[in-house]
Amino acid sequence: MGKSIESLEEFYRHKLTNVSEGLRKDNDQFNIFSIEENSINGISSPAYIRRNFYKIMLFKGKNIFHYGDKSIPIEGDTLLFFDPKTPYTYDPVEPGSKGWFCVFKQEFFHTSLRINLSDLPLFSIIDHPLFKLKPGEAKEIQSIFEKIIKTIDKDYIYKYELIKSYVSELIYLAMQLHPSEEVFHHPDASSRITAVFSELLERQFPIESKTQRFELRSPKVIADQLSIHVNSLNRAVKNATGLTTTEHIFEKLTAEAKALLKHTNWNIAEISYVLGFEDQAHFNKFFKKQTNISPSIFRQV
Template sequence: MAKATESLEQFYQNKYGSISEDFHYNIGQFNVFRIEDRIRAGTTSPTFIRRDFFKIMLFQGDNIFHFGSKSIPVSGSTLLFFNPQVPYTYEPLTAGTAGYFCVFRDEFFKENLRMNLAELRLFEAGAQPVFSLDEEQAHELQHIFEKIIIEFDTDYSFKYELIRNYVSELIYLGMKLQPVNNILKHTNAASRITSVFTELLERQFPIESASQRFELRSPKVAADKLSIHVNYLNRAIKKTTGRTTTDLIFERLTAEAKVLLRYSNWNIAEISYVLGFEDQAHFNNFFKKQTTMSPSAFRWV
């Protein structure tokens, strides 16, 4: 199968041709870059795959970012958050594009952030973490990135502790940009159940090996995994989302099928197997019902 996830080691290997000696001593393997430097170096757009690291980007210019099955145009100053659960890429960078980005693994924050990064709305698989900024917001975030760059090049013994505080500021400012109802979670039992179900569903992906197989094919299986009655699960999800449990499972399964069809070299029979279908015919019928296209037609569009 074609590479489905890029590791942070591969990211540095592709950028520098080697990994620095202190890479493994830097908890979370943090680094920060100017986008202008990437353009001058002739760096191309990243491959559409998942990464095993987080990225925060302050982007200044016009472009189209592709998150999973979504394409989001941006213009002006934009703050973006990328997580290991969702594949992404963007259109080629053009002259005049500017900005910054930093990369790190979740270890960078494990003992210092009050919440696990994966629990933050900004880094959830279903989030759309793209925020248009006004001039004042853009200036504030640019100042933070400049402080990170300056500190990163020092020999200060506690520089990573200080940088961690700056990155935390980026994260919390990003959370502040969201509507209140996107930040408040678990206000009742139904929302808690829906959140736990969503987390369980997302943990099934990405599928990167033939030894993996998606088995969360029905609300009953999901309910059993959560140790609750299937009717309770269905009512909770319907109440909080207005949709059925089956709808959510099928939607996520279809999204993964699209990624595997378009960005892997597995044949359709192999894809149907790892996605939990009895045979290719069942997968063909499912995919066509969800997208109005056959898997083979979608693969070559």
């Protein structure tokens, strides 16, 4: 089954072209990038999935950021926080947008912070962790990012300890600010959520071995993967396709069942297992309800 969470290593390998070789060799838990350089290099907006790392961004420009099932417009200097629990993306970066973002794992701070990053309100979808900065605040935040950039290029044995102190300063400064409360439902939100739902569903197929199993087989489980409420998922899929989330799952499940019955020599108990059913009886009941024929008879036709 394909992954629904992007790792920091995959982020480096597939999304970015300007990762320093020095970082790959001596530290795989932290790096910092220029938004302007990524835009020039044609780096696209991130896929709407979860990551296994944290991100702090200073964005200078106008854009719309999407957290879970919410969309938040920004303009000017904005400080943003992203966490591993919530899928996110943003619209394509407009020409002239500038700023920086750093990425790191919780492990990067294990010996420094006395608290878990996941406990901070900054890394919580509930608090919409976007901060519109006043000129003085923007200048102070920018200076910290510039210190990180200057430090990461140094050949200094304690440079990552120094960087940790700068990132900690970003975090604690932000906790004194008031997050932006301007949230709206983007007209393409249903299409975006539906696209991710479809991708998660499709990634699980085809089933090619008896050790593989169809696990994301309910709207609730998929909604949990996207860190959105199941009602939001169901509403988005219904609005975008006219079919319910369950109807899409059952349609894909039935198609895969037919393929396995016709094109493998697995017995029906094995097929019911890989498709995620508790036992063969449940699979038989499901298949007959969907096709008006039992799995054994379908296989013989």
